[in-house]
Amino acid sequence: MHKIVQQGSKSLIESRIKRKSLLSKVVTDVSQLIPHFQNGHYVSMGGFAGTGYPKVVPIALADHVEKNGLQGKMKLNLFVGASVGPETEDRWAMLDMIDRRYPHQNGHHIRNGINNGRIRFADQHLSTFASDLLAGYYTIDKPHGSKRTMDIAIIEATEITEDGSIVPGASVGITPEILQMADKIIIEINTSLPSFKGLHDMVKIALPPYSKPYQITRVDDRIGLEAFPVDPEKIIAIVESQLPDNTSVGAPEDDTSAGIANNIVQFLIHEIEQGRLPKNLLPLQSGIGSIANAVIGGLSRGPFDNLSVWTEVIQDTFLDFFDNGKLKFASATSLRFSPPGFNRLFNNWENYKNKIILRNQAISNAAELISRVGCIALNTPCEVDIYGHVNSTNTMGSKMLNGLGGSGEFLRNSRLSIVHTPSTRPTKTDPHGISCIVPFASHIDHTEHDIDIIVTEQGLADIRGLAPYERAKVIIENCAHPNYKPILMEYLESSRQICLKNHMGHEPHQLDKAFKFYTNLSEKGTMKIDKW
């Protein structure tokens, strides 16, 4: 399915292994690594948001399963910081190679496997995931070996330093944690990339009672290591890779995302005028995806200067933001560029590399640091309800998309928490068949207590300091699509009337009708109900 590039570039890989005693670990025939992977094993990979992940060994393993008809007989428990490329996790899912998968994923086959009950998945906050992994929460039921280790880890690196430490590639994710936890480690050195040395700042996380303050107050502060140490005895192989990260180009900006971005820009200007935000704003966080990407594009053309970013993923439009001189520095755990975006990065490497730090996801997403630097969080949910509860993960309450990723950590800890979504999405029969503003969210990842601002292309609702009924009115009025405004308002007012009569009118609902949008959608292909 995929060609494994194993060019005889021994001198190339040797130039990246500065610790010469490790040269003996170089393996050119990857097939000899296959026996290290056994059905039921706990396997970790580096990588985050589809970049910086290992490719050669996961692909070889998939080829082995496919060639030998081992589908469903070689199932692994897979732990990766976030999503990795489709040629690895999604192909593994297609070949029924995944039993458990935590805490985030991306791809058609893996999503199907989860929603068809074949893959055991749970999403988790990404910083918490890293520390819970270290604490042994994901290996409680591991039936073999130590209850605090992974059987095997595969990491992509771009260099091994003289002291034997690992320099990752385009992402850090949980690489530092799995280098500590794995019984065996395979390192893929990607010689098609430059060495990323100097771009990372990695920390050895100490769990309570040994935790200390993270001494970061600015987005460009460094508190860790540019290369992460590893016990050389655990390294069972070093493999050369020349495979690029398998990313794609995001959807271009459209009227909806431009409208959303404009509403956000106008709001931020207002907040500066009111003295609630400094002129250069506060460090921006932006979720993943094409709307988020377009919003950052819109902000980069806004009247703001001298900005900084504290986020988990840096996408293509951040390059424009650097290039126009308005963005001074960005901290993240992953660079997720499209192929042309990576070309821009590498072509101007010396310029960009001094403006970027990549950190453990345990650091980029730490509550402590998001709160201290005081992010302006910008995230795209599936739906928002009239009281400000937010669904980021499960459509119709049950069907998993990708997982909540860092949205929870950023929305709950930021100084200003903004969610932005189109007001509607199309179904097969109705271009506005799905309202993204609903009476009661069918799944809740972020509660009313954590959201300050809701934005659609229709407008912006500032719900700070408002009681639930006030919130609902402003969300419906400012954010709902005109097709749904009267329907939502009728739900709100009749719920309020009934609940007040029963002395339970704080956050008025009619639980027998709260999910009617979804039953109507299932039956008629649209949330436009005929009557309540």
Next chain:
Amino acid sequence: MHKIVQQGSKSLIESRIKRKSLLSKVVTDVSQLIPHFQNGHYVSMGGFAGTGYPKVVPIALADHVEKNGLQGKMKLNLFVGASVGPETEDRWAMLDMIDRRYPHQNGHHIRNGINNGRIRFADQHLSTFASDLLAGYYTIDKPHGSKRTMDIAIIEATEITEDGSIVPGASVGITPEILQMADKIIIEINTSLPSFKGLHDMVKIALPPYSKPYQITRVDDRIGLEAFPVDPEKIIAIVESQLPDNTSVGAPEDDTSAGIANNIVQFLIHEIEQGRLPKNLLPLQSGIGSIANAVIGGLSRGPFDNLSVWTEVIQDTFLDFFDNGKLKFASATSLRFSPPGFNRLFNNWENYKNKIILRNQAISNAAELISRVGCIALNTPCEVDIYGHVNSTNTMGSKMLNGLGGSGEFLRNSRLSIVHTPSTRPTKTDPHGISCIVPFASHIDHTEHDIDIIVTEQGLADIRGLAPYERAKVIIENCAHPNYKPILMEYLESSRQICLKNHMGHEPHQLDKAFKFYTNLSEKGTMKIDKW
């Protein structure tokens, strides 16, 4: 209604005002302060969890409203760290003196006012509330004066130091923040209490971009001030009070709370054995209420030693815990003892005062610190759903109890997040009419992503690392009441079957039936449905 104690103890109050220039601010006729309060004003009070709050002036104001028939004509916007005594906020509510009230409350009349739509209330995380208040998020719509200030603040103190700083009483709450924000300040010095000087550690919170790490790594670390500075020009009056905090004795331990406590003790022993917890555990956090109080009582008789507490409220059973030598130190923002509990405290003041620190709620509940000290969080919700979503605030989705308080901050940031509840509660017609384990929580304050352990008197569900369907099975099996187990299991299995068929089986629900427990409860007085 309440007698205002204004004993002519001038020498007593003088002995507490060490800053002699402030003696001129002492007011003995409280009625002359009434005109400072105007309809529509933004008013703050000190106090937290019903202790350390001002009494004389709020009571005088209520008397004034009652005497002059001003009910509904003198409505104030009231901002207090958490709840205060019934003779203040609840009487104000009875007299229709409250327009807005944030972020927590307690009392029959205030709850009724909220649920009858007369009082605009929203609950908010307590640490976030303090910083959002400073950031101006609660004064955005203030129609008069600065958009960053409160009109007036009333504080209970036990001493004013030589440099004019304030020593609070039994709680800190948001006292430091409102001393900074208020245009006018009234100080009630409670001379019936000892001076609490030395018990507090108060911090001037800096908002981003000026935030710095809180340099606390142990529960007994101090980073702040024992008395908080205040601009003397803002002090419009100092009033003597001899009114005690109006607390009550909690419900005694019963079989249910003893069963819950025992399940928790057994689990913690297991975690120590597995090496996931140190022998002296990690700092305990405990919610407010009689079940939480009983659980701490149970832990104090458990086989643990050398313990510490990082919490928001210290209740009566903590005194037993100190007395038996097992609890070494406790950090909180409030001492909420019953009258006999306060007597125990004051009778052995020199002993206890070296084992307790009271901090701003912005510190006691800070994500940064809960995460760093690595709390074991123990909180009592109203209900938990089969996937681990938790409702702490609204019964039947709409009716507010008290607010989420610190439960969100502790559950989401602790090293181990435990919720404990009886498996059922009675209705008028059925002693087990309400199941606290439900298919879909009617309101969600804490999501599946934040909960590790669920405990009822029936048993304990450890849901760490489990996928949703696995979680549901263990929660129903271990925690649900036998009356509800088959009903819940039938919902789970039929939902799974239907959702898998529709390729949406990650977190299986039937949205047309998910709230049937509540409609049945409304109609028939029990959640025991006849059929799905």
